[in-house]
Amino acid sequence: MSTPPRPTGPTPPLDLRTNPLTGETVLVVPGRAGRPGALARTSRVSDAATCPFCEGNEVLTPPEVAAYGRAAGADRDSPGWLVRVVPNKYPAFPGHEVVVHGPDHLLSLTEVSSSVRETVVTAWRERRDAHLDAGAAYALVAINEGAAAGASLDHTHSQVIPFAEVPPVLVRESAAFAAGCPLCREPEHVVDQRDGLVTFCPDWSRTPYETWIAPARHAERAPLDAGLGTALAGAVTRLRGLLGRDLAWNAYLHELPGGAPFHWHIELVPRLSVAASVELGAGIWVNVVDPARAAADLRAVVPDVTG
Secondary structure, X not given: OEOOOOOOOOOOOOOEEEOOOOOOEEEOOHHHHHOOOOOOOOOOOOOOOOOOOOOOOHHHOOOOOEEEOOXXXXXXXXXXOOEEEEEOOOOOOOOOEEEEOOOOOOOOHHHOOHHHHHHHHHHXXXXXXXXXXXXXXXXXXXXXXXXXHOOOOOOOEEEEEEEOOOOHHHHHHHHHHHOOOHHHXXXXXXXXXXXXXXXXXXXXXXXXXXXXXXXXXXXXXXXXXXXXXXXXXXXXXXXXXXXXXXXXXXXXXXXXXXXXXXXXEEEEEEOOOOOOHHHHHHOOOOOOOOXXXXXXXXXOOOOOOOO
């Protein structure tokens, strides 16, 4: 792995605004309108010939932050890598990074080899820790897969996003955990359980087939190890096996660094429905699939993530 020096200099202030009625935070970033499909994303927008994430097209991305698997002594931003980390060309926040899941033009995390997947998780851990060591209050690890989930490029990739302050949703979750941990109770709708991790459809699922992954034993911070990568790939493989290979989905890791009352977990949200009047007007999610039924359906799909 090689890591170049990080650029220094003044960072433009963030345009963060707060809804005075609901307390919701809004970030206004007009520059992100230039990213592919930002305003009307209904289909995939790139192919292997022009994909900036494919091996051989390194010149199409900003200079890499880190690379894994390239031979010692090889030039930076050259072919031969297994996983690559580059600055997001259209960052939402300063330091926003993209982790490219392998050199081949594959469309899903479930399609990459186990060695690539394990290296991706290593990149998540090292980039998260690097941001925290540099003073970030929080670093969000997240995946958007498919156009309906907000992915502007189809080559499978993920995001690591540092925050100067702990994001509002994590503040609210931490306060809830301080009152007693709901994830320490045995989940009702278990899909799978292995390597100390439980995959389940929470009773409070907002969307059809929403799936969470959490450690069976209370822990504030995710180890970001091979077991977690296997659990996530297994959960997505079940969803794609049941709902179709073109399924769009979002996944994000919620944790708090050091000492906070928290039980880390991954929230995996298939994009099967659209927020409409009740969700937007009343703030109430409408889920048309009972989580018990969802878990039973997913248990019936046997994933193979050993490749």
